[in-house]
Amino acid sequence: MSEAGTNYINHEKGIMSWLTTVDHKRIGLMYLWSAVAALAAGGFFALMIRFQLMSPENDLISKQTYNQAFTLHGVIMVFLFIIPSIPAALGNFVLPIQVGAKDVAFPRMNLASYYIYVVGSIMALAAIALPYFIEGWKPLDAGWTFYAPYSKQTAGPVILMTMAAFVLGFSSIFTGLNFIVTIHKLRVKGMGWYKMPLMLWALYATSILQVLATPVIGITLLLLAMERVLDIGIFDPAKGGDPVLFQHFFWFYSHPAVYIMILPGMGVISELISTFCKKVIFGYNAIANSSIAIAVISFFVWGHHMFLSQQTTFSSMVFSFLTFGVAIPSAIKIFNWVATLYRGSIDLKTPMCYALSFLFLFTIGGLTGLYLGTLSTDIILHDTYFVVAHFHYVMFGGTVIAFFGGLHFWWPKMYGVMYNEFWGRLACGIIFIGFNMTFFSQFFLGSTGMPRRYHSYAGDAHVAETWKSMSGLSTMGAVILGCGIAIMFINLLISLKTGKKAPRNPWGATTLEWETQSPPVHENFEEEPKFTREPYSY
Amino acid sequence: MSAHDHHNPSTHHPHVMPLSMYFGVGFGLIILTVLTVWTAKFMPETIEHYTKMKITPTIAIIIAMFIASIKAALVCLFFMHLKYDKPLNRLTFISGLFFLSLFFIFTLADTLTRDTNPTPAVHSYMPEEFKTITGKPPTPYWVPAWVGYDDHGHKIGSHDGHGHDHGDHTGHDHDHGDHAGHDHGDHEGHDHGPKDKK
Amino acid sequence: MSSHNTAKIEVDKSQFAERNVSHHFVDADQEFDSCKMGMWLFLLTEILLFGGLFVAYVVFRTWHPETWEAGAEHLDWKMGAVNTGILIASSVTMALAIRQAQLNDKKGTVMLLLATVLLASGFLVVKYFEYTHKFHLGIFPGGDNYMFPGKHLSNEFIYFSIYYMMTGLHVLHVLFGMAGIIWVTLRAAKGEFYSAYYTPVEMVGLYWHLVDLIWIFLFPLLYLTK
Numbered sequence: 001m002s003e004a005g006t007n008y009i010n011h012e013k014g015i016m017s018w019l020t021t022v023d024h025k026r027i028g029l030m031y032l033w034s035a036v037a038a039l040a041a042g043g044f045f046a047l048m049i050r051f052q053l054m055s056p057e058n059d060l061i062s063k064q065t066y067n068q069a070f071t072l073h074g075v076i077m078v079f080l081f082i083i084p085s086i087p088a089a090l091g092n093f094v095l096p097i098q099v100g101a102k103d104v105a106f107p108r109m110n111l112a113s114y115y116i117y118v119v120g121s122i123m124a125l126a127a128i129a130l131p132y133f134i135e136g137w138k139p140l141d142a143g144w145t146f147y148a149p150y151s152k153q154t155a156g157p158v159i160l161m162t163m164a165a166f167v168l169g170f171s172s173i174f175t176g177l178n179f180i181v182t183i184h185k186l187r188v189k190g191m192g193w194y195k196m197p198l199m200l201w202a203l204y205a206t207s208i209l210q211v212l213a214t215p216v217i218g219i220t221l222l223l224l225a226m227e228r229v230l231d232i233g234i235f236d237p238a239k240g241g242d243p244v245l246f247q248h249f250f251w252f253y254s255h256p257a258v259y260i261m262i263l264p265g266m267g268v269i270s271e272l273i274s275t276f277c278k279k280v281i282f283g284y285n286a287i288a289n290s291s292i293a294i295a296v297i298s299f300f301v302w303g304h305h306m307f308l309s310q311q312t313t314f315s316s317m318v319f320s321f322l323t324f325g326v327a328i329p330s331a332i333k334i335f336n337w338v339a340t341l342y343r344g345s346i347d348l349k350t351p352m353c354y355a356l357s358f359l360f361l362f363t364i365g366g367l368t369g370l371y372l373g374t375l376s377t378d379i380i381l382h383d384t385y386f387v388v389a390h391f392h393y394v395m396f397g398g399t400v401i402a403f404f405g406g407l408h409f410w411w412p413k414m415y416g417v418m419y420n421e422f423w424g425r426l427a428c429g430i431i432f433i434g435f436n437m438t439f440f441s442q443f444f445l446g447s448t449g450m451p452r453r454y455h456s457y458a459g460d461a462h463v464a465e466t467w468k469s470m471s472g473l474s475t476m477g478a479v480i481l482g483c484g485i486a487i488m489f490i491n492l493l494i495s496l497k498t499g500k501k502a503p504r505n506p507w508g509a510t511t512l513e514w515e516t517q518s519p520p521v522h523e524n525f526e527e528e529p530k531f532t533r534e535p536y537s538y
Numbered sequence: 539m540s541a542h543d544h545h546n547p548s549t550h551h552p553h554v555m556p557l558s559m560y561f562g563v564g565f566g567l568i569i570l571t572v573l574t575v576w577t578a579k580f581m582p583e584t585i586e587h588y589t590k591m592k593i594t595p596t597i598a599i600i601i602a603m604f605i606a607s608i609k610a611a612l613v614c615l616f617f618m619h620l621k622y623d624k625p626l627n628r629l630t631f632i633s634g635l636f637f638l639s640l641f642f643i644f645t646l647a648d649t650l651t652r653d654t655n656p657t658p659a660v661h662s663y664m665p666e667e668f669k670t671i672t673g674k675p676p677t678p679y680w681v682p683a684w685v686g687y688d689d690h691g692h693k694i695g696s697h698d699g700h701g702h703d704h705g706d707h708t709g710h711d712h713d714h715g716d717h718a719g720h721d722h723g724d725h726e727g728h729d730h731g732p733k734d735k736k
Numbered sequence: 737m738s739s740h741n742t743a744k745i746e747v748d749k750s751q752f753a754e755r756n757v758s759h760h761f762v763d764a765d766q767e768f769d770s771c772k773m774g775m776w777l778f779l780l781t782e783i784l785l786f787g788g789l790f791v792a793y794v795v796f797r798t799w800h801p802e803t804w805e806a807g808a809e810h811l812d813w814k815m816g817a818v819n820t821g822i823l824i825a826s827s828v829t830m831a832l833a834i835r836q837a838q839l840n841d842k843k844g845t846v847m848l849l850l851a852t853v854l855l856a857s858g859f860l861v862v863k864y865f866e867y868t869h870k871f872h873l874g875i876f877p878g879g880d881n882y883m884f885p886g887k888h889l890s891n892e893f894i895y896f897s898i899y900y901m902m903t904g905l906h907v908l909h910v911l912f913g914m915a916g917i918i919w920v921t922l923r924a925a926k927g928e929f930y931s932a933y934y935t936p937v938e939m940v941g942l943y944w945h946l947v948d949l950i951w952i953f954l955f956p957l958l959y960l961t962k
Contacts, residue, residue: 102760105770177777184626185770186760212637215781219788223901230877232897234792240894245795248645249788299640303648315648523759550764550932552838560835564828571820571955578960579813595805595961602956609952617831617945624769627776634780638787642794649795 007416007519022107025520027114028093029414032407034117035089036489038080039400043485045073047478050438054475056468057456066455067141072128074144075161079168080121082399083257086264087210088117088175090406091203093414095179097513097520098197100188100529105181113174116167123164127157143453145254148235148246152227159228162221169214172260176210179203188512190531194285197511197535198274201288202267205295209256209263212299217253220246247309251302259298261395262362263291265402266333269358272405273337274536275509276352277344281536283336290329297325304373308382316375323373330366334359349507350424354405357432361397365390368443383453386446389439397435404431404488411492412506416519417499423491430484437477441470511535553622563616567609574605751842752930768935775939779946782909786950789902793957796894807895808961810875812866816959819862820951826855827948830917834941837934842927845937849921852944856914863907870896877901899958906954909947916940 008025018026048069052060061069096104104110131137138155151158183204187196224246226232233239235246274281281287303311303319311319337359346352368390371377381387412418446452448463459467505514510533516525581601582593615621620628761767797804829851836844870876877900920936923929929937 105760106774107758107760109774173778173781177774177781180777181770181774184773185766211777211781212634212784215783215785216641216788219785219905222905223788223792226877226901230897232877232901233894234796234897234901242649242795244648245645245792248648249791252641252645299637300644303644311648312651314651315644318647319644550768552931552934554835554838557832557835560828560831564824567824567827568821571817571824574956574960575813575817578956595801599956599961602960603953606952606956610949613827613945613949613952617827617948618942623772627773630773630776630780634783638784638790641784641787641791645791645795646798650798 006521007517008522009415009519011522020111022103022111023522024092024096024104024107024110025414025524027110028089028091030114031084031092031117032089034114034121035081035085038076038121039085039485042073042076042081043482045069045076047482049073050475050478052455053457053471055472056458056464059456063455064139064141067453068128068139070453071140071143075124075165077395078144078257078261079165080124082261082395083168083172084117084175085403086268086399086406087179087203087206087260088113088171090268090403090410091179091199091206091264092175094199094410094513095203096182096186097516097524098200098511099183099186100191100512100525100531101182101186102523102525104178105186106178109174110178113171113178116174117171120164120166120168120171123160123167127160127164130157130160145250146221146224147250148224148227148241148243149237151224152236159225162225166218166221169218172210173214176207176214179207180211183207188529188531194288195531195534196288198270198281198284198287198291199264199267199511201291202263202265202270205291206260206263206267208292208295209260209298213253213256213260216249217257220249220253223249244306244310247306248302248311251305252299255302255305256295256298258391258394259294261399263294265358265399266291268402268406268409269337269355270333271509271511272351272355272409273340274538275409275507276347276349276355277340278347278508278538279340279344279536280538281336282339282342283332284536286332287336290332293329294326297322297329301326301373304378307375307378320373320375320378324370327366327370327373334363334366348425350419350421350428351405351409351507353425353428354401354408357428358398358401358405361393361401361432361435364440365393365395365397368393380449381446383451384446385442385450385452388452389442389446392439392442396439401431401435404428407492409507410513411495412502413513413518413520415496415499416502416517417495418502418506419492419495419499423487427484427488427491430487431481432484434477434479434481434484438474438481439477441473441477444470445474510537553619555616555622559616563612566612570605570609570612574602574609577601577605752840752927755928755933764932771935771939772942775942779942782946782950786902786905789898789905790953790957793898793902796898797961800894803892803895804961807892807899808959810870810873810896811899811959812869813959815862815866816955819859820955822855822859822862823948823951826852826859827945829855830941830944834934834937837924837929837937838931840930842924842929845924845929846921849917849924849937853914853917853921856910856917859910860907863903877904902954902958906947906950909950913940913944913947916943 008023012021018030021027048061049066052058052066052069054060092104092110096102127140131139137157140154140156140158140161142151142154142156142158142161146158146162183196183200223232223234227235231239233241235241235243237243270281270287301319301323303315304323307316307320368386372381372387372390408419408424444466448459448466450457450459450463450467457467457471458464502518504517506518507514512529512531513520515529578598578601582598585591585593614631620631757764757767761770829848833845833848833852836848875896877897917940920929920940923936
């Protein structure tokens with residue numbers, strides 16, 4: 001069907017062939033680079049925040065600008081980067097090939113999902129930028145959570161931003177829907193459910209969450225917009241409404257959303273660890289089922305974000321108790337990965353370095369989560385830097401590190417070139433060091449009571465020294481982290497020009513995507529793929 | 539494209555159902571609608587007339603919801619073909635109801651346990667600064683709707699209901715009760731955002 | 737799946753457009769099943785979207801039951817009942833349209849789809865009268881716009897806020913559904929649907945039944961709260 005040398009990148013040429021493509025691999029790449037651009041933007045705001053907080057009573061940026069900076073950092077990183085990063089970028093590329101299909105079930109919907117993502121991003125960026133150009137518009141400063149009733153009163157373009165999130169939600173739903181149907185209906189003959197690569201299980205669980213939870217944020221944001229336009233009073237205490245109800249609505253989505261962010265990362269790690277240990281994954285069924293368990297349990301626990309939001313003590317206790325349930329499937333995964341490492345022939349290639357970083361960082365992130373899930377300790381730690389450190393350990397140390405690992409893992413498949421291993425590993429090391437400097441110091445800040453989202457701080461006499469030194473350390477770490485990420489991307493980009501040609505299966509992996517050429521042909525496989533080998537059968 | 543050879547478009551065989559099914563279900567739905575209206579509008583009087591039992595609106599609405607569920611089941615099973623469909627689609631639908639019920643249960647677990655007069659047992663043993671965190675009134679603030687209206691129901695002055703002065707919060711607000719006339723102490727400074735005066 | 741009466745269907749090739757299965761599917765059954773499952777997942781999102789409003793309804797109703805009873809007095813349950821009847825009838829015509837498409841009856845499909853659109857418009861007309869009547873009384877959505885001159889109960893306008901949000905979102909779905917039905921009507925008129933391919937009619941039909949399904953719950957919740 002294809003002559004030698006053609007692949008999905010060069011079989012059609014010109015910008016239009018990319019913009020109108022329905023090929024899941026091309027859509028995946030478009031998502032990838034859009035998400036990376038968002039990462040750069042979000043990272044810029046993160047550095048802005050860190051430089052402001054570098055020393056006590058600093059006044060580098062104004063208070064208003066600071067409020068915007070953390071709002072934008074949150075919105076961009078959550079909605080524009082992390083949520084699409086692994087499922088929509090890597091998942092789109094890998095999932096159909098791993099099931100042995102020519103494309104996702106609904107290719108046009110897949111493209112629509114990308115364009116909706118672009119439109120949503122433009123709306124979000126407009127909400128960010130327009131206040132600087134239009135007289136009378138106030139900058140957005142409601143945080144990424146848009147808690148009522150502040151989000152009703154603030155003069156910023158909240159409606160535009162909530163509508164942007166609403167639109168982005170559609171993009172997320174379309175991707176999830178596509179993945180579920182693809183996994184159910186388009187698997188290659190012979191691939192039973194328990195013979196799927198674990199990446200697919202993770203993406204499947206993620207997709208369930210995307211489909212079930214996202215509509216609720218849709219209605220929440222619609223109601224918030226209506227609250228601003230029509231003053232309907234459902235969330236506004238001045239009108240007899242209930243702002244805590246807003247938080248219930250918001251977290252019904254946003255708690256599962258944190259699993260939308262982490263589950264695909266867990267899928268990537270399962271692939272990496274097995275591949276680079278050259279060993280069958282330990283406890284395949286346990287890892288697969290725990291993905292689904294995490295997805296389901298995530299709907300039971302949203303109230304642990306609201307312990308201090310005046311939900312009743314009764315429901316706080318219920319939510320606190322249930323929250324510990326999530327720790328079980330997460331721990332099952334960690335134990336199985338570690339058991340896979342045991343006596344494996346570990347090959348410290350760049351993706352494996354990221355996988356090991358993940359194990360280390362995610363465990364810290366997960367365990368500190370237990371402190372926050374415990375009702376009594378959360379009362380002390382709520383809204384301090386402890387929370388910030390915890391979720392960065394999960395989101396960055398978990399998801400983003402897994403994303404980087406996955407990117408290095410599938411890079412040869414995507415572009416057909418090998419990157420420089422030395423610089424890859426070095427970048428991984430720098431990121432690891434920078435990350436820990438940035439965020440481990442924040443555990444100390446948080447446990448000594450430094451509140452998050454404050455523009456400047458001095459601290460009482462007994463904590464002033466800690467706050468000063470730890471904040472300085474954190475800022476230094478952020479700079480190192482930024483450098484590490486820059487080196488990583490530069491290394492990848494250079495490989496496009498000078499990298500060696502990648503073979504079909506550079507890592508000796510067992511899943512179907514490594515049986516086609518690198519980069520794959522237009523419809524993924526030169527001839528009908530056959531499911532001959534179970535995943536992880538080394 | 540030789541691949542299209544085996545893409546025979548006529549391999550799909552529809553499952554056609556008899557006309558009587560459609561009309562039967564449609565008729566059943568109309569009958570149940572009439573029944574719903576009767577149970578909600580006329581049944582309470584009828585029952586009270588004969589048995590002196592009071593049917594509260596809550597009981598009436600529960601009965602009405604039960605009938606509505608039967609109607610919904612009819613639509614799903616027959617018009618949406620779930621009865622004849624793949625089990626997977628049935629599972630999809632039921633899983634939606636399951637997760638929706640979680641949404642109901644856990645939200646109501648909060649809103650229904652709110653108490654206007656909270657005196658938690660631990661409260662008296664707490665350090666002074668924690669009392670303001672846990673002792674806030676949990677019920678939603680209740681606006682008498684006649685406030686701001688004259689006897690004829692017209693609005694008085696330019697009252698717009700925005701009684702807040704919370705311009706210095708970012709993201710977090712815990713201001714139930716600020717307007718409720720209860721005095722539960724201030725709770726400034728616990729988890730409010732940056733103090734940023736406009 | 738195939739019952740005895742499916743085998744007898746003859747396709748008059750001159751009347752219908754040839755259609756091939758999309759390149760990434762193995763056969764028509766796989767394509768049909770995939771589309772149907774996708775549609776059910778989409779309906780799932782719709783259920784949860786409305787679910788939020790139902791939760792808000794229940795929360796405020798349990799807090800202010802007497803307000804809810806008073807609020808429902810201002811709604812005309814007869815109009816609601818008429819609209820329920822209209823939607824049920826439109827569901828029947830929609831389901832029948834799919835059946836006629838399965839039986840290769842092009843004319844019947846188009847007529848039944850048009851009847852569905854007509855009934856949907858009827859629903860909107862009744863809704864229009866309901867809304868204008870309320871606006872006339874001064875019942876607008878929202879606290880600042882609410883200027884009903886009658887007796888006020890605590891938080892009465894929240895009842896109407898929820899009423900407007902629920903019915904408003906439902907009317908939006910009716911409009912989307914009508915657009916979808918008109919789209920498949922045009923395609924059906926071109927002869928694109930027949931026994932082996934009627935997927936879009938089936939999908940739009942599922943969507944339309946969901947619109948009916950939601951109304952089945954909205955009607956007693958909003959109108960029959962005495």
